[in-house]
Amino acid sequence: MQSQLRAQGILVRHFMMPRTEHFLRVSIGTEEEMKQFVEAYEVISKQMIGST
Numbered sequence: 001m002q003s004q005l006r007a008q009g010i011l012v013r014h015f016m017m018p019r020t021e022h023f024l025r026v027s028i029g030t031e032e033e034m035k036q037f038v039e040a041y042e043v044i045s046k047q048m049i050g051s052t
Contacts, residue, residue: 001044008040 001024002012015025028034 001048004044004047005037005040008044010037010040 002014005012026037028037
């Protein structure tokens with residue numbers, strides 16, 4: 001998911017904490033950034049679900 005978000009222009013930073021390796025932490029500043037993230041996330045999620 002991380003590399004796919006980057007490919008969609010969403011900046012993602014690796015955040016490693018104990019017991020969080022299967023989670024994605026997202027910080028978003030503006031409403032426009034939130035919209036961009038949601039759109040990219042939905043596209044990637046559909047692709048991932050379709051490939052399983």
